[in-house]
Amino acid sequence: MTTNSPLSPTEREDLRVIAGIIIPASAEFDVPGADDPAIQAEILRTLGRDAGLVHEALDELARRAGGPLAVLDPARREAAAMKLRARGGAAVATLARVVLQCYYRDDRVVRSLGLEPRPPYPQGHVLEDGDWSLLDPVRARPPMWRLP
Amino acid sequence: MKDPVDVLIIGAGASGAAVAWSLAETKMHILCLEQGGWMNPATYPSTGRDWEARFYCDFSPSPNIRARPEDYPINEEGSPIKVVNFNGVGGGTVMYAAHFPRLHPSDFRVKSLDGVADDWPIDYWTLVPFFEENDRMMGVSGLAGDPAIPPRNPPMPPLPLGRSGTILAKAMNRLGWHWWPSDTTVATVDYEGRARCINLGHCTPGCAQGAKASTDITYWPAALRAGVELKTHCRVRAITTDEHGMAAGALYHDEEGKEQFQAAHAIVIACNGVGTPRLLLNSASGRFPNGLANSSGLVGRNLMFHPYAQIYGYVDEPTDSNRAPPTCLWSKEFYETDRSRGFVRGYTYQFGRGVGPVFEAVTSEEKGLLPWGAGHHAAFRRRNGHRLAMSAICEDLPEEHNRVTLDPVLKDSHGIPAPRIDYRISENSARMMEHGIASAKEILAAAGASDICVNSPILYGGWHLLGTARMGTDPERSVVNEWGRAHDVKNLFIVDGSLFVTSGGVNPTSTIQALALYVADQMKRRLSNLFD
């Protein structure tokens, strides 16, 4: 876990809790939740310029929950999270995005989607050719452009 | 003060590169100043695991989000469409999607044909040799025989139809509507030293493979070999004039931020539809109090964006998603004017192939389509890899109140006043967008798609920056003449998207570059009396 995190320990804990509410672990799909330690570490490592808005969203969350999320029971945590989501706005959207963008590049999650855990370059992908005879009816059309 | 150069080009993007290459054969001393730097494809997002996330920060198409020192900020509070661009060698082509249609012949005659806006001072046929030269230099892939456009012969075969193209083609055939594989500057075979596309699928934030034709890997290497000089991280503050009202040179900030002056016999501006009026307005002086070349008052006015109406849905079968370049098919079914549709002029559909998992998750979250909690996984899996998308590229007509001015407060990293955008979507464009949405819903229905989503206009969709220093024969109604020379300043030329008189309903870069080659050709033909 990063030592010079832009978030306080309480905020980090609230981030972990809300990430787990957004995407809980699933035995059915064999995936961790977004509160998984490796995913959390990746979120904190790459927070960068999003730190300000994430901080704002967590602040708002704590206000709505009446204190740190971590000390609440699951039902009240979820109620506070849903209220935050309903409020919307740039801070909440940023919080959701930083969770989603780290979750959906985690090796375990990417594999569970049937994708390979690698960057696109240098291997690339294969694009199926398709059937160009589909163009026949279009080829048969008379010119459509106007001659001024 | 530095020795004067024969030609000073400002901006090394799509048009600046083309004009530099074309003028190089004159053997004149040509210097280009570019505010950004050279790109290093080895650091493009598609080389790392965070390839999608970087789209939201250092590789955002929005200069206000990217916010590097070379990205000047833009006050766009007065516009429902936000500007996207790229500042560096290659300009917008580093980030463009490489969709490469040409304007149609009718686009140059909108007043005569449809009674709106103005005719261009040149026609499609004048540009044909330059379209062809540009297709060769950029390397265009496509298929001859499209009945919707005049004949042309792309030098490379088209991109494969793929899964998304096949589903869309069948849907269009069911409706009896026109479609064709898009012309694109993605190399489908090895081409002039460029490796062919290997379907990294993430073309807009730079192509690590070098298959997408950005001008840093097409025109620029050829121009530099031919003797053109290019100085990067040099931002031009203003163009100065002499006692004869001719352009004398440019004041610019060099790599270290120091102010320098470069004298020049002729100056060519290629800073795009926002950067060019900004520079002309920042060049106001005692001789030109309203900005340089602005006796018409039209510098910065008539800004056209092409409002994009984006529509997408989800099909049961898998689409190409991020496993292919985003360019796929186009449709010109609604391109030429048909007043029974309730609007004048028309639009192109640009069909996409789908998106990667992070984009799918983030955009579906924004639309409220992904539940938080246990239902998240199943809902995401129903959508991921199943998206089918299209955009109606709607022709914007020129309106003087849509404009670029200088912001009184906002400044760039050198303290130079930044541009401000004021823009409204017109009634005609709004009706066109509605039509585009309704027809797209028919296409998606014919493809069996559900969960239809609309982004209209695309918020960060101001990628086509046109019309703010228009060409024309009447100095009271245009900024430059019919071959790109400023009416007011006889050694000042403009070659970028600002020249457009009307916008057509297609992505503009093919036409921007053809125009740049045409202006360069006109300059070469008139070298002995260029300033008369």
Ligand SMILES: Cc1cc2nc3c(=O)[nH]c(=O)nc-3n(C[C@H](O)[C@H](O)[C@H](O)COP(=O)(O)OP(=O)(O)OC[C@H]3O[C@@H](n4cnc5c(N)ncnc54)[C@H](O)[C@@H]3O)c2cc1C
């Ligand atoms: C995300 C995205 C997708 C796009 N997709 C497509 C597409 O599929 N098809 C299409 O046709 N078009 C597309 N475009 C638009 C395309 O990039 C532009 O039309 C094209 O690049 C414009 O060419 P230009 O020469 O007018 O200006 P640009 O290419 O923008 O070049 C202007 C250059 O001038 C430099 N400059 C500006 N001011 C100064 C100054 N004061 N001093 C020094 N240098 C300066 C800038 O840094 C820049 O490099 C897209 C653009 C973006 C951002």
Ligand code: SF4
């Ligand atoms: S899909 Fe092709 S053109 Fe696009 S980034 Fe990948 S290799 Fe380059």
